[in-house]
């Protein structure tokens with residue numbers, strides 16, 4: 001097997017929030033690497049900084065110090081429009097709640113990011129259809145989110161997140177509002193997608209059973225990312 005490439009790297013990352021007179025330190029000298037083809041669980045108690053770490057990794061926030069690299073490129077000093085371009089092409093996000101557009105069907109929701117990226121309608125529709133089949137919800141393509149079950153909605157959200165073939169998938173409690181059996185089924189689909197595409201995934205979860213199925217587990221301790 002060829003050596004796996006590091007697709008996401010955090011180096012000496014600091015993040016502090018001002019709270020009145022005091023400063024809340026969330027990350028302090030945090031280092032982390034994610035390689036293509038791997039799925040890493042981020043398991044840490046509530047309020048320790050999982051969402052903060054995902055936002056920094058996804059270029060949604062700037063660290064107060066340290067560096068975030070996507071595909072080997074340092075992103076801190078880049079202007080916002082370049083950070084946005086990298087975020088759109090290299091990173092996919094999945095949240096606890098699907099955030100699908102309610103007025104559009106499943107297939108249209110997955111087409112949307114591709115159309116924004118400049119693909120033709122026919123190309124976007126073909127890829128969206130493939131992803132829906134891959135997530136085993138091809139028969140739901142024309143349904144709106146409100147007509148889908150929670151597990152189906154999350155599978156559409158995952159398909160949308162990877163529609164533009166990003167390098168990195170960042171997920172914040174992607175199965176947090178699903179029952180254990182549905183969560184397991186959604187994770188099966190996500191795992192198959194990562195294995196097949198060589199994507200890399202960092203998944204914040206409170207679900208220890210799912211975390212146990214991932215390649216590695218990390219937590220946040222004293223502002224640092226440590227292996228479990």
Ligand SMILES: Nc1ncnc2c1ncn2[C@@H]1O[C@H](COP(=O)(O)OP(=O)(O)OP(=O)(O)O)[C@@H](O)[C@H]1O
Pocket residue numbers: 017018024026044045046047048049050051052053
């Ligand atoms: N913009 C902000 N301003 C001030 N404090 C913030 C801000 N964002 C997050 N925090 C604080 O930073 C800490 C870490 O928040 P974060 O959302 O990253 O935690 P989390 O581990 O994802 O928690 P949960 O599992 O509950 O979602 C929390 O104490 C939170 O209150």
